[in-house]
Amino acid sequence: MIHQELIRPSSLHSPIQVARPKSYQVYMETFGCQMNEYDSELVHAMLKAQGFNFTDQSDQADVILLNTCAIRENAHNRVYGHLGKLKSHKKDRGVVIGVLGCMAQNLKKELLDSQPFIDVLVGPDGYRQLPDLLTTAIHTQTRGLSVDLSEYETYDQIIPERVSGVNAWIAVMRGCDNFCTFCVVPYTRGRERSRDPEGILIEAQGLAERGFKQITLLGQNVNSFQFENWDFAKLVTAVADIQGIERVRFMSPHPKDFPPALLDTVAQHPNVCSQIHLPLQSGSDRVLEAMGRGYTRKEYLQLVEAIRCRGDIPLTTDIICGFCGETDGEFQETVRLMEEVGYHAAYVFKYSERKNTIAARKFPDDVPEATKTERVAQLIEMQKNISLKTNRTLIGQTVRVLVEGDAKKSSQQWVGHTEGNVTVVWDKSSPSTQPGELLPILVEDASASTLFGRPA
Ligand code: SAH
Ligand code: SF4
Ligand code: F3S
Numbered sequence: 001m002i003h004q005e006l007i008r009p010s011s012l013h014s015p016i017q018v019a020r021p022k023s024y025q026v027y028m029e030t031f032g033c034q035m036n037e038y039d040s041e042l043v044h045a046m047l048k049a050q051g052f053n054f055t056d057q058s059d060q061a062d063v064i065l066l067n068t069c070a071i072r073e074n075a076h077n078r079v080y081g082h083l084g085k086l087k088s089h090k091k092d093r094g095v096v097i098g099v100l101g102c103m104a105q106n107l108k109k110e111l112l113d114s115q116p117f118i119d120v121l122v123g124p125d126g127y128r129q130l131p132d133l134l135t136t137a138i139h140t141q142t143r144g145l146s147v148d149l150s151e152y153e154t155y156d157q158i159i160p161e162r163v164s165g166v167n168a169w170i171a172v173m174r175g176c177d178n179f180c181t182f183c184v185v186p187y188t189r190g191r192e193r194s195r196d197p198e199g200i201l202i203e204a205q206g207l208a209e210r211g212f213k214q215i216t217l218l219g220q221n222v223n224s225f226q227f228e229n230w231d232f233a234k235l236v237t238a239v240a241d242i243q244g245i246e247r248v249r250f251m252s253p254h255p256k257d258f259p260p261a262l263l264d265t266v267a268q269h270p271n272v273c274s275q276i277h278l279p280l281q282s283g284s285d286r287v288l289e290a291m292g293r294g295y296t297r298k299e300y301l302q303l304v305e306a307i308r309c310r311g312d313i314p315l316t317t318d319i320i321c322g323f324c325g326e327t328d329g330e331f332q333e334t335v336r337l338m339e340e341v342g343y344h345a346a347y348v349f350k351y352s353e354r355k356n357t358i359a360a361r362k363f364p365d366d367v368p369e370a371t372k373t374e375r376v377a378q379l380i381e382m383q384k385n386i387s388l389k390t391n392r393t394l395i396g397q398t399v400r401v402l403v404e405g406d407a408k409k410s411s412q413q414w415v416g417h418t419e420g421n422v423t424v425v426w427d428k429s430s431p432s433t434q435p436g437e438l439l440p441i442l443v444e445d446a447s448a449s450t451l452f453g454r455p456a
Helices: 034-049 073-093 102-107 109-114 127-140 185-189 197-209 232-240 260-268 285-291 297-309 328-341 358-362 369-392
Strands: 004-007 018-021 025-030 063-068 096-101 120-122 144-146 167-171 214-218 247-251 315-321 345-350 398-406 413-417 423-427 438-446 450-455
Touching (some): 025 034, 034 063, 034 127, 063 102, 073 102, 096 127, 197 214, 214 232, 232 260, 315 328, 345 369, 369 438
Parallel strands (some): 025 063, 096 120, 120 144, 423 450
Antiparallel strands (some): 004 018, 398 438
């Protein structure tokens, strides 16, 4: 399926017709975490630099890319579901199909063997090879694979092609060396490496000049960032000092080695958002030990205390229910800890065994599915009540909201977030309001997930 188009030079001095390859249209879908969103932006930039164009219509694409996630079984299933749908694009139009990201890395040849219509498979460290692999697949129908993990690749010097004009992600480190026993990420993203702060600051400066207002610094374990004499607190401060950047966020820090200097930065720097995502996973010491998290319940609570000493800093968290051998008593310890901390929000997951992880090798996945489901439902319900109560305390107060764009449910409403990262929705009333603005909003009503109000 080689597309050619004829270029007719307008100059009379050049009567020869020159043939050049058509610019291929790429359609890309991204699954998984913000790191994957960022990687898709990198891929977009690298392909664009090689003459590929992007389309948001899959039926007009010459190339369809899925950037995939492997974190839980349902992430895999979603991708398999999508791949099933792509088969017809392949059959009817000969589209080139590429699978990128964590699932590509995790399953490698197994995925190629089981899904014969995949042309190109590239893991998170192989994106520099993607333009060549796609070109080869287009021209010679040869399948291509790049799934070597690198100890050095940070995609420094590549400026991602960004979609939003308000928030930009910047990955400051890649990979993870923590090997929590349940987690596939160290296998899909390889060893921890930090990016040169010089490149990060140039990128952030460029974003500020283009009008971006919020920067979210990303890493699987962002407080492990270390480059020569730069630690993460120093990096956050330097980004926050860039003129025009109104908000700096970061995710995710790891509770086992949260540096006090970073807490001071959050507490003292007015544009470093007072909000911390602090993944707990479990409130039971036995489970935390089996998960290899590197902290106890007591140490986690001491960290929460150290955060609370520095002011009103909303916390959010991740929880896994039904990890290997989790008893009802151990689960109740998670319930009590969540009540004690009073998170603003919690992301609750059923434990999903991932092949080749330490837990898969060492412990049986023995909590019945129905028990996992019940525990997840109980925590979600409990957290909903806590979030509703917390959000309702804001009714009558004025919050500062970064305007992000149209609300999901209606283009007649704006959506934005508070500094504490709570979603706010309000009716569009003033024609002068623009995304990127910081607006005072008077909160008039609240649900567990959203505040509703009007410009104050
Ligand atoms: N690096 C981040 C986590 C990234 S994965 C951190 O350590 O905080 C995001 C969340 O997915 C994790 O916090 C965990 O709650 C969940 N998760 C990871 N592996 C999982 C698994 N095998 N089953 C269920 N949930 C999992
Ligand atoms: Fe996974 Fe643990 Fe690394 Fe987070 S810190 S990515 S949970 S291994
Ligand atoms: Fe992110 Fe999923 Fe990979 S959560 S790091 S895309 S496994």
